[in-house]
Amino acid sequence: MYQxxxxxxxxxxxxxxxxxxxxxxxxxxxxxxxxSSDSDDQQNSYIAQVDxxxxxxxAQEGWEMADIYxxxxxxxxxxxKRDDFNRMIQDCRDGKIDRILVxxxxxFARNTKEYIQYVRExxxxxxxxxxxxxxxxxxxxxxxxxxxxxxxxxxxxxQNHSNNMRISVRIRMEKGDYLSPSMPYGYRxxxxxxxxxxxxxxxxxxxxxxxxxxxxxxDIADELNQMGIPRTKGRKVWYSTTIGYILTNIxxxxxxxxxxxxxxxDIPFRQVxxxxxxxxxxxxxxxxxxxxxxEFQRVQALMESRxxxxxxxxxxxLLAKKIHCGNCGTLFRRKIDNEKVYWTCRKHNRDKDLCPxxxxxxxxxxxxxxxMYHKLKRHREQILSPILNQLTELRxxxxxxxxxxxxxxxxxxxxxxxxxxxxxLKSKGYVDSALYLSQxxxxxxxxxxxxxxxxxxxxxxxxxxxxxxxxAMLDYLEASPEYLEELTEELFxxxxxxxxxxxxxxxxxxxxxxxxxxxxxxxxxx
Numbered sequence: 318m319y320q321x322x323x324x325x326x327x328x329x330x331x332x333x334x335x336x337x338x339x340x341x342x343x344x345x346x347x348x349x350x351x352x353s354s355d356s357d358d359q360q361n362s363y364i365a366q367v368d369x370x371x372x373x374x375x376a377q378e379g380w381e382m383a384d385i386y387x388x389x390x391x392x393x394x395x396x397x398k399r400d401d402f403n404r405m406i407q408d409c410r411d412g413k414i415d416r417i418l419v420x421x422x423x424x425f426a427r428n429t430k431e432y433i434q435y436v437r438e439x440x441x442x443x444x445x446x447x448x449x450x451x452x453x454x455x456x457x458x459x460x461x462x463x464x465x466x467x468x469x470x471x472x473x474x475x476q477n478h479s480n481n482m483r484i485s486v487r488i489r490m491e492k493g494d495y496l497s498p499s500m501p502y503g504y505r506x507x508x509x510x511x512x513x514x515x516x517x518x519x520x521x522x523x524x525x526x527x528x529x530x531x532x533x534x535x536d537i538a539d540e541l542n543q544m545g546i547p548r549t550k551g552r553k554v555w556y557s558t559t560i561g562y563i564l565t566n567i568x569x570x571x572x573x574x575x576x577x578x579x580x581x582x583d584i585p586f587r588q589v590x591x592x593x594x595x596x597x598x599x600x601x602x603x604x605x606x607x608x609x610x611x612e613f614q615r616v617q618a619l620m621e622s623r624x625x626x627x628x629x630x631x632x633x634x635l636l637a638k639k640i641h642c643g644n645c646g647t648l649f650r651r652k653i654d655n656e657k658v659y660w661t662c663r664k665h666n667r668d669k670d671l672c673p674x675x676x677x678x679x680x681x682x683x684x685x686x687x688x689m690y691h692k693l694k695r696h697r698e699q700i701l702s703p704i705l706n707q708l709t710e711l712r713x714x715x716x717x718x719x720x721x722x723x724x725x726x727x728x729x730x731x732x733x734x735x736x737x738x739x740x741x742l743k744s745k746g747y748v749d750s751a752l753y754l755s756q757x758x759x760x761x762x763x764x765x766x767x768x769x770x771x772x773x774x775x776x777x778x779x780x781x782x783x784x785x786x787x788x789a790m791l792d793y794l795e796a797s798p799e800y801l802e803e804l805t806e807e808l809f810x811x812x813x814x815x816x817x818x819x820x821x822x823x824x825x826x827x828x829x830x831x832x833x834x835x836x837x838x839x840x841x842x843x
Contacts, residue, residue, distance in 0.1 A: 346374050347383040348418045349405055349425065370418060383414045406435065409444050412733045421450035501568045502549055503607055511568070511604035518607045520546055524563055525608050528616055534560040564620065570613045571606030574599050632683050632804045636660065636816075639809065640682070643819030645672040652676070660818075675821055681838040682824070683804060686816075689826050689836050690801055690808060697794045704832065705787045712781060725771050732760050732767070786830035 348370035367385050374380050386401040408414050417439070419425045425448065426432035436455055439446060445456030503521045504511040520541070527537045534557040541555040548555065567574055574597055633651055640649035642662040649660045654676075661676035669675075693700060739756055742748040748756075793811040801808070817825040826834045 343381040344377075344379055345383040345413065345415045346377075346380045346418060347405060347408070347414045347416070348374070348385045349402065350385065350387040350420065351424045352387050352389060373418070380416075384408065406438075409439055409442055412730070414444055416456075417444065417446045419446060419448050422448050422453070501566055502563060503569065504604070513605050513607060517549075521563060521569055521607050524560055525569075525612055525616055528560075528564055529612070529619065533557075534564070564616050567613065568604075569607045570610045571604055572599065572601050572610075573603055633658065633679065635804050635806065635809050636679070636682065639813070640816045640818060642672060642674050643817045643825065644674050647672065649818065651679070662818075674818060677818060677821060677838065682816075682818075685824055685836040685838045686804060686808075686813065686826065687801055689834055690812070693812070693834070694794050694797065694799065697791060700832075701787055701791050701794075701830075704830065705784065705791070708784045708787065712784060722771065725767050729764060729767050729771075732764050736760050736764075783830045786828075790828065790830060 348366070350366040350370070352366065366387065370385055371382065374382050384405070386405040388399040388401045405414070405417070409417075422432070425446070426435065436446065440455055445454060447454045447456075500506055500511065503514055503517040505514055506512070524537055524541075527540070528534070532540075537560050538555040538557050546555070547553055548559070563569070637651065638648060640660055641647070642649065642664070645662065645664050647663045650663050650666065652659050652661055652666065658679040659676040660679055660682060662672050662674045664671040665674050666676070736757060739748065739753060739760075743750075743753045789811055793807060797807070812828055814827050814829045817827065819825070822838055824836050824838060826836055828834065
């Protein structure tokens with residue numbers, strides 16, 4: 318019952334408990350550096366840059382260190398030769414990095430094409446790059462023209478530096494003051510000249526004597542390996558190619574030839590064989606010989622004789638099961654007629670009325686294939702690089718429009734975020750070890766399955782197979798000899814998948830990336 322004269326109750330005391338702000342995920346920041354190629358300063362340079370970036374990243378409240386990547390400065394011109402750079406890019410693809418710090422654009426890449434390629438890819442992955450010297454943050458960049466301009470500027474700097482180096486080397490060659498950057502096995506550098514290393518010189522003499530006595534390069538290499546004779550720079554295994562290099566190196570006679578190869582003018586710079594485009598410098602009696610000139614010449618003559626003897630047999634074996642008839646599709650077979658070697662359609666050989674494709678001299682086929690190789694070697698950048706770019710762009714468009722890939726990428730991102738949350742909860746003691754291990758194990762299993770499924774989908778696309786084949790072809794042509802005198806296994810393993818012959822004068826060379834090159838076969842006039 319209400320009593321108006323009763324004492325009122327005390328007012329309740331209210332204390333406001335502030336809402337807890339959600340913990341923000343820190344930005345995982347990596348740094349990329351190129352350390353001095355001078356071995357004496359390399360460690361100091363690396364330590365200094367690690368210290369600089371560690372302090373820089375630690376000073377930012379919302380950042381945490383992902384990793385620091387460093388390569389030697391000498392390898393900065395081509396991305397494929399930078400191990401730590403490639404490791405960083407892979408970590409970006411694996412979702413381990415959110416932001417990259419680099420001192421300057423020239424340290425990130427000196428090749429405009431690669432520079433734009435990686436900037437685009439990282440932006441697509443949601444990863445920004447900050448170039449300190451140029452004060453460019455790709456996360457805020459509104460026009461790709463800026464990146465292109467700076468990339469071109471870096472390339473121009475590299476070309477100027479390379480041209481200056483080339484002029485300096487040429488002047489030293491002309492004056493006779495040039496020193497090769499690498500010493501042949503058996504020599505060391507003493508007072509700006511080559512001095513003989515007695516124990517290694519004995520190995521060189523043994524190699525020359527063994528070859529002249531009838532041993533092959535493979536046998537000589539096996540013998541040195543069985544004896545446990547070391548090479549240089551910590552390498553232990555001898556190969557037939559190593560023996561071949563020693564047997565053809567004129568330096569062992571006391572003479573030298575400078576500028577047997579030269580660097581191209583365009584980036585990426587490549588060392589190519591000098592076939593008269595640049596002057597060569599022959600220097601006689603410039604250091605103590607290990608073998609006589611007469612012995613060296615006898616080895617060259619014997620090597621040429623052996624190559625001629627085996628060339629026909631090797632070429633025939635490589636062509637087997639590679640040549641198809643363009644008219645009936647039948648496999649060609651090898652036949653010998655009047656001591657001459659031919660390849661002929663099996664149906665035509667059985668009955669000329671079954672197929673009009675007549676027999677072709679083996680020599681003409683080999684000449685046409687080698688002609689194709691030399692064209693492709695010289696013009697690979699004009700032929701294969703545009704194909705690789707088109708295939709890459711086509712694959713990127715396909716991946717962007719592929720709903721399965723997009724769904725998988727979203728699921729991978731969600732699972733990766735769950736993993737990060739678990740790591741943070743575990744570090745703060747909110748999750749016990751058993752539950753943490755159980756949950757992360759389950760997430761890791763799902764991630765592996767999703768990535769495997771993603772790879773399967775990507776590999777099922779024709780573009781992916783063609784891209785891999787084109788990249789392998791470019792790598793092979795980059796490292797292969799400027800001039801081939803005979804067919805090799807590598808040529809058929811990397812370039813030519815099969816050959817189609819439809820007439821006596823025309824063949825189609827079908828390459829592994831789907832490209833078909835037409836080559837004419839000229840009849841040999843005897």
